[in-house]
Amino acid sequence: MTGPVQVLVVGFEEYSRSGEIMAELTKLADAGVVRLLDVLLVARNEDGRLETLPAPPGSDPDLGRLATAFLSEAEDDDHRIGQGGTDPAVWSLEDAVPPGGAAAVALIEHMWAQPFVQAVRRSGGRMLDETWLAPDDLELLDRLAEETR
Amino acid sequence: MLLVPKQLLRVGMTGDVPYYGGRLTPAQAYAASHPRPRPAAPAPRTRADQQRAALRHLLDTGVITPEEHERFVARVAP
Numbered sequence: 001m002t003g004p005v006q007v008l009v010v011g012f013e014e015y016s017r018s019g020e021i022m023a024e025l026t027k028l029a030d031a032g033v034v035r036l037l038d039v040l041l042v043a044r045n046e047d048g049r050l051e052t053l054p055a056p057p058g059s060d061p062d063l064g065r066l067a068t069a070f071l072s073e074a075e076d077d078d079h080r081i082g083q084g085g086t087d088p089a090v091w092s093l094e095d096a097v098p099p100g101g102a103a104a105v106a107l108i109e110h111m112w113a114q115p116f117v118q119a120v121r122r123s124g125g126r127m128l129d130e131t132w133l134a135p136d137d138l139e140l141l142d143r144l145a146e147e148t149r
Numbered sequence: 150m151l152l153v154p155k156q157l158l159r160v161g162m163t164g165d166v167p168y169y170g171g172r173l174t175p176a177q178a179y180a181a182s183h184p185r186p187r188p189a190a191p192a193p194r195t196r197a198d199q200q201r202a203a204l205r206h207l208l209d210t211g212v213i214t215p216e217e218h219e220r221f222v223a224r225v226a227p
Contacts, residue, residue: 004162042152050152073155093154110162117163127161 003114005037007071008106009096019056021104037107040067044097053102067107200225 010021028034041053041064055063071093097103120127133141201222208218 004164007157050154052150052152068150068152071152071154071157073153089159090156091159092156093152113162120163125163127163127165130161 001037001109003035003109003111004117006108006110008108009093009103010106011097011101011103013101022056022059025106025108033110033112035109035111037109038064038066038070039107040064040071040105041102042093042097042105043102044094044099046100048094048099050094050097067105070107071105197225197227 022039025034025036025039029036041055042050043053044050052064052068055061093103093105119125204213204218204221204225207213208215213221
């Protein structure tokens with residue numbers, strides 16, 4: 001991998017098979033903006049157990065295989081730090097998907113960010129923070145942008 | 150297929166663990182703004198206190214009516 005890889009977990013009350021999200025990700029991949037490494041569909045039972053869901057009909061039969069291998073704990077895996085998500089620096093899929101919910105988990109490599117990240121590293125820069133703006137702040141930013149035009 | 154997820158390190162885009170400059174991390178800020186309920190009061194000491202507390206719990210959870218609660222509390226030996 002050369003670009004930063006994001007794990008995007010999109011939750012659904014019930015899994016929708018519309019394919020809209022996949023279509024958008026595919027468009028971005030075709031444009032070279034991102035590389036969709038894999039997508040996995042999961043459901044979390046009311047008892048808290050996570051189960052993988054079959055790939056949608058017509059999709060690559062290997063869809064989800066890489067993500068499953070990567071996100072799940074192997075029997076001889078000593079990578080697991082501890083259950084419960086009490087350390088804010090670690091997370092697991094079970095922290096993200098609520099019981100009774102379903103989610104699409106995408107592993108996305110951000111090709112567009114690769115030169116930026118390399119430039120940051122070359123210049124000795126360090127990312128101090130990164131976040132997404134909340135809708136209210138986004139509206140404020142829109143208004144300010146309009147006013148300053 | 151059952152999936153047992155492993156814990157992954159949360160990092161920023163550059164691969165560094167996010168540094169919050171001495172401020173609370175988002176998770177800590179969330180925890181601070183969503184305080185957990187206070188721990189339950191210590192268990193009553195005497196048997197009568199325990200019985201009253203148990204009856205209070207039954208009343209609070211709707212198992213017994215206020216009238217029944219009053220009647221049963223009156224039976225508790227001081």
